[in-house]
Amino acid sequence: xxxxxxRRLRTVAVVAASAALLVGxxxxxxxxxxxxxxxxxxxxxxxxxxxxxxxYWAALRDGAQAEGTKQGVTVEVQAGESxxxxxxxxxxxxxxxxxxxxxxxVVPVNATNVITPLVPVAQKKIPxxxxxxxxxxxxxxxxxxxxxxxxxxxxxxxxxxxxxxxxQRTGGHGxxxxxxxxxxEQNGINRQQGxxxxxxxxxxxxxxxxxxxxQAKAQTVTDAILKAxxxxxxxFAANDTMGLGxxxxxxxxxxxxxxxxxxVDGIKAALEAVKAGTLSGTISQYPYAxxxxxxxxxxxxxxxxxxxxxxxAPIALIDSSNVDKAQASAPQPFVPFANPLAPxxxx
Amino acid sequence: xVDVGAPGRSLxxxxxxxxxxxxxxxxxxxxxxxxxxIATPNFLTVGNISDLLVSAAILLVLAMGQQLVxxxxxxxxxxxxxxxxxxxxxxxxxxxxxxxxVSVLLALLAGLVVGVVNGLLVAxxxxxxxxxxxxxxxxxxxxxxxxxxxxxxxxxxxxxxxxALNGIGPVRWFWVVAFLAAALVGFLLFRTxxxxxxxxxxxxxxxxxxxxIHVNRxxxxxxxxxxxxxGLASVLFVARTGGADPSLQTDLLLSSIAAVVLGxxxxxxxxxxxxxxxxxxxxxxxxxxxxxLLGISQYYQPIAVGGVVLGAAFISRFxx
Numbered sequence: 001x002x003x004x005x006x007r008r009l010r011t012v013a014v015v016a017a018s019a020a021l022l023v024g025x026x027x028x029x030x031x032x033x034x035x036x037x038x039x040x041x042x043x044x045x046x047x048x049x050x051x052x053x054x055x056y057w058a059a060l061r062d063g064a065q066a067e068g069t070k071q072g073v074t075v076e077v078q079a080g081e082s083x084x085x086x087x088x089x090x091x092x093x094x095x096x097x098x099x100x101x102x103x104x105x106v107v108p109v110n111a112t113n114v115i116t117p118l119v120p121v122a123q124k125k126i127p128x129x130x131x132x133x134x135x136x137x138x139x140x141x142x143x144x145x146x147x148x149x150x151x152x153x154x155x156x157x158x159x160x161x162x163x164x165x166x167x168q169r170t171g172g173h174g175x176x177x178x179x180x181x182x183x184x185e186q187n188g189i190n191r192q193q194g195x196x197x198x199x200x201x202x203x204x205x206x207x208x209x210x211x212x213x214x215q216a217k218a219q220t221v222t223d224a225i226l227k228a229x230x231x232x233x234x235x236f237a238a239n240d241t242m243g244l245g246x247x248x249x250x251x252x253x254x255x256x257x258x259x260x261x262x263x264v265d266g267i268k269a270a271l272e273a274v275k276a277g278t279l280s281g282t283i284s285q286y287p288y289a290x291x292x293x294x295x296x297x298x299x300x301x302x303x304x305x306x307x308x309x310x311x312x313a314p315i316a317l318i319d320s321s322n323v324d325k326a327q328a329s330a331p332q333p334f335v336p337f338a339n340p341l342a343p344x345x346x347x
Numbered sequence: 348x349v350d351v352g353a354p355g356r357s358l359x360x361x362x363x364x365x366x367x368x369x370x371x372x373x374x375x376x377x378x379x380x381x382x383x384x385i386a387t388p389n390f391l392t393v394g395n396i397s398d399l400l401v402s403a404a405i406l407l408v409l410a411m412g413q414q415l416v417x418x419x420x421x422x423x424x425x426x427x428x429x430x431x432x433x434x435x436x437x438x439x440x441x442x443x444x445x446x447x448x449v450s451v452l453l454a455l456l457a458g459l460v461v462g463v464v465n466g467l468l469v470a471x472x473x474x475x476x477x478x479x480x481x482x483x484x485x486x487x488x489x490x491x492x493x494x495x496x497x498x499x500x501x502x503x504x505x506x507x508x509x510x511a512l513n514g515i516g517p518v519r520w521f522w523v524v525a526f527l528a529a530a531l532v533g534f535l536l537f538r539t540x541x542x543x544x545x546x547x548x549x550x551x552x553x554x555x556x557x558x559x560i561h562v563n564r565x566x567x568x569x570x571x572x573x574x575x576x577x578g579l580a581s582v583l584f585v586a587r588t589g590g591a592d593p594s595l596q597t598d599l600l601l602s603s604i605a606a607v608v609l610g611x612x613x614x615x616x617x618x619x620x621x622x623x624x625x626x627x628x629x630x631x632x633x634x635x636x637x638x639x640l641l642g643i644s645q646y647y648q649p650i651a652v653g654g655v656v657l658g659a660a661f662i663s664r665f666x667x
Contacts, residue, residue, distance in 0.1 A: 078639055087405060088598060090588060091639075092639050095398060095402070098395050111499060112590040115589045184499045
């Protein structure tokens with residue numbers, strides 16, 4: 001009993017001493033900590049995305065960092081651990097929100113997960129850009145968060161272009177399957193909508209399954225679809241990683257060449273697959289360009305210049321006819337696109 | 348098994364090693380804090396530490412639930428889907444217009460129910476806990492997907508937002524909730540008879556049974572508490588992310604186990620350290636926070652976290 005109490009007292013003393021030390025040091029700080037890095041005109045941009053294991057977000061990061069280096073501004077890019085890591089992304093975002101950044105670019109995991117950590121940012125009147133996937137505008141408004149601009153590609157159009165491409169390859173008739181992304185994720189929904197609209201009445205969609213933007217999962221799901229519907233002639237995958245998984249499955253089933261696969265994103269592995277003929281085509285997005293646009297927009301916003309509320313990033317169908325050109329100019333788009341932020345573009 | 352200090356005392360020099368092992372997590376936490384303090388002036392500021400503790404709150408609550416289960420020599424793998432399940436119930440109830448209080452209550456109940464089912468399967472039907480909770484991990488995940496149709500349910504509540512963002516001065520509600528949970532678990536384990544029974548059951552289940560302890564009921568209590576902790580964590584989760592995401596939270600599951608192990612609790616049961624688990628959870632979050640501030644590549648972070656866990660496991664070998 002005696003020893004017990006003594007040990008407990010010792011533990012309490014240790015905890016109390018540590019807490020006191022912590023508070024003391026935190027209060028005193030380390031001399032000039034939050035006074036701001038390098039003077040008044042310094043532009044410091046923070047971009048937070050879902051993860052870096054998806055090459056799409058890695059390209060966004062690379063584009064943003066390249067533009068940052070070119071323009072001479074600090075760009076910090078952080079991300080969560082996976083496509084569904086909402087709390088991990090939030091932790092990164094709220095850590096950065098407490099630091100000295102004067103512009104934020106955010107790609108959400110789902111429609112609402114980043115809103116709460118952004119509230120303190122909005123309260124400090126720091127401009128926020130919504131990148132790539134739309135954040136729920138109503139929920140944002142109720143929380144008091146608004147976005148200076150939305151920078152992303154037109155996913156409805158991407159789906160439509162994929163539909164057109166598949167129609168062309170299947171001859172305008174037959175059975176097809178759709179691999180959806182993460183359920184409820186807006187971009188995937190838009191792509192599917194565009195695709196379905198385009199092929200309505202012509203192609204018969206026999207299977208629609210989510211594969212969470214994951215390559216391994218897509219392969220498993222496609223295996224099942226091919227067994228249940230061996231007569232399909234086309235697959236639309238909402239992103240490249242799933243398209244590659246589907247391609248593997250098709251190859252394993254010995255159906256290479258009989259099933260056309262179109263996906264969306266335009267990552268390097270997909271371009272290589274198009275070159276090799278295992279993937280029929282991909283609607284390439286240019287996350288690298290999106291990253292560049294985000295940094296350019298931030299610079300304008302910090303200088304109090306106006307920025308359009310919607311900046312459309314380019315997309316293009318890459319198939320065997322233009323894959324060489326696409327690979328040569330990657331990660332930049334090889335189609336010229338109107339950049340509303342470019343100096344001298346009149347905006 | 349409560350008298351860990353006794354053998355150490357008689358072995359003079361070994362006392363310090365055993366003590367260091369017992370306090371490995373808090374010492375590690377202080378070491379990490381000092382390391383980051385030296386590396387960047389932005390780490391040890393009131394704002395950042397406050398934010399760090401907010402980010403660690405969900406993990407802390409889950410680790411407390413896991414702590415109780417590990418104490419009885421069990422493990423709760425269903426945490427990865429129990430959290431989104433309770434969140435989904437909260438989201439469903441809220442969007443049906445049943446009010447926040449009812450929704451929160453239902454979320455706690457939902458988590459508790461899963462915990463009770465786990466406890467019944469493990470204790471009464473004598474199934475292995477690893478397999479039971481692995482099975483319920485999948486089943487509950489499926490049920491969650493059915494309830495939400497795979498979609499994230501947005502929960503637009505200013506009260507929950509207030510919970511996530513506000514507090515009293517620099518003391519945020521999130522950590523108040525998390526520390527209360529820790530205090531409750533600590534009180535339960537070390538100040539109540541049930542706690543002693545939990546420790547005894549984990550230490551030696553046969554001896555406990557012979558001593559007249561209802562080991563089945565005790566194990567049921569442990570798993571039910573873990574489920575309840577998931578329910579509580581789900582409220583924090585919904586407040587933080589503004590919605591109920593049905594995706595499996597494997598990172599939080601693994602981190603909750605890591606935090607408990609880091610804290611010095613034995614996976615074989617019978618030895619528990621609430622202070623250690625709290626320090627473990629905060630330590631894991633500090634690593635991520637510090638690396639973010641330093642801008643260290645994402646790819647080093649899992650290596651660092653794993654290294655810390657391995658280090659803690661190594662040090663805990665000196666505890667006996």
